[in-house]
Amino acid sequence: MRNQILAALLLCAALPATAKDVDIRDSCDPSCQDAFEVMAEDLVATIDYKANGPAEATGIVGIGVGLFGTYTSVGNEWEYVTGSDFSGIGFAGIQATKGLPLNIDVGVAYATAPGTNVKYTAGQIRWAILPGSTVSPALALGASYSKVTGIDDFDLDSQSIDLSVSKGFAMFTPFAGVGYVKGSADPNGNAALVLDEAEVKETKLYAGARLSLGFLEFTPQVTRIGDATSYSARFGFSFSL
Secondary structure: OHHHHHHHHHHHHOOHHHOOOOOOOOOOOHHHHHHHHHHHHHHHHHHOOOOOOOOOOOOOOOEEEEEEEEEEEOOOHHHHHHOOOOOEEEEEEEEEEEEEOOOEEEEEEEEEOOOOOOEEEEEEEEEEEEOOOOOOOEEEEEEEEEEEEOOOOEEEEEEEEEEEEEOOEOOEEEEEEEEEEEEEEEEOHHHHHOOOOEEEEEEEEEEEEEEEEOOEEEEEEEEEEOOEEEEEEEEEEEEOO
């Protein structure tokens, strides 16, 4: 897992020469459908909004901003559909969270696949049922949406709900969550002539931990959606009140 989290961090450095656009190969036929559905699950696992933080309420004057990377290793289904040799897919971007009244937080994220035109925008709204304290855990219910642009051959989006829990111990705050994800990759143009829409409806499991040093923070997270596992890491600052 350490290597995958390191890969997520390295995405923030962006190595365009290693990037590939996600294009359906011209010779793809209906036999590609099963592999395309695996691709859709990998992509949804990568773009699905990741809180990269604990469940506790940020507070009405709380705010957080950070750089993040997310990475998902992939199989040979990608080469079968695209004709390119993918070992993994990743994005690097910026994420911000803001506390609101009534223990509600909102978060937004914008990321790009380095060296390509592929980007995604995501947002989350989360309500801390239990806001958390020095002696009690936090419990939060969240809902999110992610949308990809820059892929010519299909439209891609993801939406999810989840329940998360966390408990701080000095500078260290582990967290975990469970949820449900619904996403789709909908072919268009010539790709729609041979491929059907690939729908993803899967359980989401995730866990991570935040290390805080004053206002600075480092947060790795592992997320499992269906058979796809993604690794993400965020470095930034935050404060809550």
